[in-house]
Amino acid sequence: MVTSYNPLTVYLYRSGFGRFSNERFSMRKDEIQNNFIHLTNVAIQKTNPEYQAGTGCKWSLRSLKLYLMSKHGPDAVNESFYEIQQMIIRSLLSVQKVIINDKHSFEVYGYDALIDEDLKPWLIEVNASPSLTADTPADYQLKFGMLDDAMTLLDLEHKLTGKEDQV
Template structure:
């Protein structure tokens, strides 16, 4: 099925194999569970590491052209195809990906992404303006502090 490789929902919707429940989109957690169930935990862990490697190196390749301002952020969307040998292939990276939803699972997934992004921007321990100089120092020196989100720090930059 050639359309199974399409990441554009508008194109997939016309196919008879289109799944109305999830729209062909899986969260990383669901992908990991599927791979664990079919191939085992070692393969699932290897796939997740390979996806992280792909994302890290794509960001590293773009770091000199990325807009860098501590007062704003950008969200990237990754389209990754996984082949029969569990190798991820980067199809494209979308800057400012669409947050419109087509299915309930798509809506839940994007709500979780937005909640995670906002938890990073405004952590639960967000300081008062009086304490900000201290917190700016803390945040610069302690970037490995775990923030309770679905994100994992892949690299500590300059």
């Protein structure tokens, strides 16, 4: 969530999820048109005959990190997620001068990143006003938690004193 572009003030929500395709990724020329390999959004994946709702195509960010740590070690995974944070900051800095800064507004962005086999993150897209639709209990928990934290940060009821613990 960005509450200001001047100065740049960003809050990163540390929960999230990773999406997967039903079929193993491939760069083979004869597979390049196979949407089930290259696109992970539910609208595409649920048309795959192998699709089973609620199984495997979406993991919590915590589960994804634990899996990656088991394969690559904590240092490499922590470095990869640090690079994702830097990617987010750099993307916001790149538009900082052209965004109209209104002290009475904020924006929630949704970042889509791909992590390659070397754990290098790649920015896929940035969604302004990402979907807050919750199709599963895990979606609800994630999105409600993010919105609850956002409302707390915005302090619309002026309940915060400035002496709260910051993490």
